[in-house]
Amino acid sequence: MAETLIPxxxxxxxxxxxxxxxxxxxxxxxxxxxxxVLLPLGAIFAxxxxxxxxxxxxxxxxQTPKPVGEAGGGMxxxxxxxxxxxxxxxxxxxxxxxGAGIYLAEYGRNRFGDLIRFTADVLNGVPSIVIGIVAxxxxxxxxxxxxxxxxxxxLAIMMIPTITRATEEMLLLVPNTLxxxxxxxxxxxxxxxxxxxxxTATSGVITGVMLAFARVAGETAPLLFTAFGNQYWNxxxxxxxxxxxxxxxxxxxxxxxxxxxxxxxxxxxLIFLIVLAVTAVRVATKYGTLSGA
Amino acid sequence: MAxxxxxxxxxxxxxxxxxxxxxxxxxxxxxxxxxxxxxxxxDRIFYFAMLACGVCVLALVGLIVxxxxxxxxxxxxxxxxxxxxxxxxxxxxxxxxxxxxxxxTVVSSILALIxxxxxxxxxxxxxxxxxxxxxxxxxxxxxxxxxxxxSVIYGLWAIFVLGPLLRQYLEPWLMRYLGWTGLFDxxxxxxxxxxxxxxxxxxxxxxxxSITREVMTAVPQQQREAVLALGATRWEMIRTGVLRxxxxxxxxxxxxxxxxxxxxxxxVTMVIGNRPEISKSLxxxxxxxxxxxxxxxxEATTDRYLSALVEVGLALFIVTIIVNILAQILVWTVTxxxxxxxxx
Numbered sequence: 188m189a190e191t192l193i194p195x196x197x198x199x200x201x202x203x204x205x206x207x208x209x210x211x212x213x214x215x216x217x218x219x220x221x222x223x224v225l226l227p228l229g230a231i232f233a234x235x236x237x238x239x240x241x242x243x244x245x246x247x248x249x250q251t252p253k254p255v256g257e258a259g260g261g262m263x264x265x266x267x268x269x270x271x272x273x274x275x276x277x278x279x280x281x282x283x284x285x286g287a288g289i290y291l292a293e294y295g296r297n298r299f300g301d302l303i304r305f306t307a308d309v310l311n312g313v314p315s316i317v318i319g320i321v322a323x324x325x326x327x328x329x330x331x332x333x334x335x336x337x338x339x340x341x342l343a344i345m346m347i348p349t350i351t352r353a354t355e356e357m358l359l360l361v362p363n364t365l366x367x368x369x370x371x372x373x374x375x376x377x378x379x380x381x382x383x384x385x386x387t388a389t390s391g392v393i394t395g396v397m398l399a400f401a402r403v404a405g406e407t408a409p410l411l412f413t414a415f416g417n418q419y420w421n422x423x424x425x426x427x428x429x430x431x432x433x434x435x436x437x438x439x440x441x442x443x444x445x446x447x448x449x450x451x452x453x454x455x456x457l458i459f460l461i462v463l464a465v466t467a468v469r470v471a472t473k474y475g476t477l478s479g480a
Numbered sequence: 481m482a483x484x485x486x487x488x489x490x491x492x493x494x495x496x497x498x499x500x501x502x503x504x505x506x507x508x509x510x511x512x513x514x515x516x517x518x519x520x521x522x523d524r525i526f527y528f529a530m531l532a533c534g535v536c537v538l539a540l541v542g543l544i545v546x547x548x549x550x551x552x553x554x555x556x557x558x559x560x561x562x563x564x565x566x567x568x569x570x571x572x573x574x575x576x577x578x579x580x581x582x583x584x585t586v587v588s589s590i591l592a593l594i595x596x597x598x599x600x601x602x603x604x605x606x607x608x609x610x611x612x613x614x615x616x617x618x619x620x621x622x623x624x625x626x627x628x629x630x631s632v633i634y635g636l637w638a639i640f641v642l643g644p645l646l647r648q649y650l651e652p653w654l655m656r657y658l659g660w661t662g663l664f665d666x667x668x669x670x671x672x673x674x675x676x677x678x679x680x681x682x683x684x685x686x687x688x689x690s691i692t693r694e695v696m697t698a699v700p701q702q703q704r705e706a707v708l709a710l711g712a713t714r715w716e717m718i719r720t721g722v723l724r725x726x727x728x729x730x731x732x733x734x735x736x737x738x739x740x741x742x743x744x745x746x747x748v749t750m751v752i753g754n755r756p757e758i759s760k761s762l763x764x765x766x767x768x769x770x771x772x773x774x775x776x777x778x779e780a781t782t783d784r785y786l787s788a789l790v791e792v793g794l795a796l797f798i799v800t801i802i803v804n805i806l807a808q809i810l811v812w813t814v815t816x817x818x819x820x821x822x823x824x
Contacts, residue, residue, distance in 0.1 A: 202711070202713055206713055206716065207713065209713070209715060209716075210713040210714055210715040210716070212715075213605075213714075213715035213718070213719075214610060214714070214715065216602055217602045217603075217605045217606035217610055218606060218610075219602070220598065220599045220600075220601075220602025220603050220605075220606065221602065221603050221606045221607070221619065221623075223599055224599055224600075224603050224623060224626070224682075224685050224689075225622060225623070227626075227682045228622065228623075228625065228626050230637070230641065231629065231633065231634070231637045234637060234640075234641055235633070235637075238640075282533070283533050283536050283537075284533075285533075286529065286530050286532070286533025286534070286536075287530075287533040287534045287536060287537050289530045289533070290530040290531055290533055290534035291534065293530070294527060294530065294531070295534065300534075302538065303534045303535075303537055303538055306537050306538050306541045307537050308804070308808060309541055309801055309804065309805070310537060310540060310541050310544075311804075312739055312743075312800055312801060312803075312804030313541075313544065313743075313797060313800065313801070314742070314743025314744075314745065314770060314796055314797070314800055315743070315745060316743065316745045316770045316773050316774055316793065316796070317544070317548070317743070317793045317796060317797045317800075318544075319773075319777075320547070320548065320551075320773065320777070320789075320790055320793045321543065321544045321547045321548070323777070324547040324551055325543070325547065344540055347536075347537060347540065348537065351537060375519035375520075375522055375523055376523045376526070377519075377522050377523050377525075377526030377527075378519075378522075380526070401628060402628075404630070405629070405630020405631070405632065405633065406630070406631075407630070407631065407632040407745075407746045408631070408745035408746055408770070408774055411774055411777065411778060412777045412778040415778065432630060432632050435632050435633070435636060436632050436635070436746060436750070439632070439635065439636045439639055439640075439750060440639070440750060447640070450636055451636070454632070454633045454636050457630060457632075457633065458629060458630070458633055461628055461629075461630065462625070462628065465625075465628050
């Protein structure tokens with residue numbers, strides 16, 4: 188923006204050599220900063236692809252882990268476990284998050300609403316490992332063992348505040364005249380909220396949900412002592428379950444080369460899924476394919 | 481939002497006007513007859529359902545506090561405040577002191593901020609003030625992508641790429657030229673406080689820079705033009721006209737980054753070395769509050785051991801909450817507050 192407004196002649200104004208050098212130096216420093224920040228990003232992606240792609244094969248995607256020392260095996264059960272845990276998290280977190288967002292936008296213009304808004308921001312800042320402790324106390328201790336449900340609850344708690352605030356923000360963008368028009372036709376308030384406000388804001392709400400999803404999809408810390416991990420297939424929500432991120436962690440800190448190789452492959456799949464979700468949402472909201480959803 | 485890069489989507493607002501014709505006229509047709517009976521009840525039900533969801537958010541935080549306090553009471557009664565100042569961590573004899581973890585968390589986070597803040601501000605300055613318009617969007621998106629990478633992948637990369645690089649190149653160099661400070665002593669493992677600080681720095685840069693960009697954009701355009709009209713160079717304009725006015729918000733962003741660094745678990749656990757020792761040298765292994773919970777929670781055998789770990793979690797919770805609230809207040813003063821003052 189500033190670019191267009193600076194007269195080009197400005198640089199020929201009598202500015203001392205010292206000031207000019209400082210100016211160049213600052214420009215150079217900012218440029219160096221961005222290069223230094225993009226460097227690790229490039230390095231991480233390059234390395235992920237370089238180390239990961241060779242290890243992704245049919246066996247990796249369809250088999251469970253082999254015992255230490257045996258080559259082969261895969262992370263199919265971890266991928267399935269991640270799907271299970273994220274499914275539970277979404278089933279719990281999305282309705283509550285959207286509901287709370289609706290409350291804040293449609294009924295929450297008061298002190299109590301401010302309190303909830305503030306609490307949601309607080310919840311957003313709670314370290315994920317602490318959420319893990321709470322889910323452990325809530326689910327694991329009452330059930331008596333680690334379970335997919337506990338992992339799902341932990342991730343749901345992390346999804347809720349993001350979805351709540353995104354939903355609220357998007358609903359507030361819906362013009363009031365739309366609501367009034369609906370009331371004018373005799374549509375009750377609940378129906379107006381659901382079929383007019385929420386429907387108009389759908390694309391924004393979906394964005395919020397997907398971002399929350401992307402954020403928890405790679406979470407590991409809250410799963411360590413809730414979902415716990417599992418070497419075998421599991422589809423029961425009351426049993427310990429493997430998860431992609433957990434498996435990457437376990438393999439990464441192990442001393443075995445074969446496991447390291449698989450950790451890179453798992454990480455590549457994990458990041459591929461997350462980047463896919465984030466960019467899909469970006470593109471979809473930018474070009475409006477979701478606005479009619 | 482704490483996770484600024486992920487949490488603040490720059491999406492175009494919904495396009496309500498075109499849809500209004502479709503949306504307002506329900507397909508089945510609402511009877512224009514005003515019959516309040518049923519819809520009144522339905523409205524009440526809907527209201528209470530939404531209220532319940534809202535209260536749920538409130539209850540969750542209450543639940544977190546309740547869980548942490550009740551489950552840590554055993555350790556609290558046994559050690560009191562001294563828990564945070566004792567260095568002994570001996571699960572066998574049930575003696576617990578969290579000082580090495582507090583130290584590790586504080587040092588690694590501060591190290592991360594020292595590295596990240598100049599970079600993040602540089603990135604924000606470049607994106608908002610210097611780069612060509614067509615490059616703005618892609619650059620902003622790319623830096624925010626850093627925030628979308630899961631912590632465990634940072635850890636993986638740090639173990640196999642960053643660690644060896646540090647061990648072979650950076651750490652010997654630091655020892656040779658800066659060894660006299662005492663900060664870079666001992667064998668260069670590659671794994672240790674320095675590695676944790678660097679990986680944390682990479683992780684908090686997108687948070688700080690996205691907040692900094694936000695508050696810099698909030699500085700009115702006239703301000704820039706006015707400073708330029710007075711004969712300033714571009715850098716002088718940025719420094720006096722933009723950064724100075726946005727400094728409260730930038731500080732807010734920095735503190736938000738601190739909050740993230742304090743609570744970060746996986747990447748740090750994977751590279752800090754996990755040894756409860758206090759060492760002046762940054763090359764030595766350390767331990768943080770979040771990592772001790774991650775490593776030992778599922779192995780804690782006795783009640784007091786578990787309770788001590790929960791107390792570490794409680795302390796972490798309280799500190800990050802305070803830090804986050806402080807940050808939000810600072811950011812609000814810039815983005816929602818009064819217009820920036822010229823001599824601020």
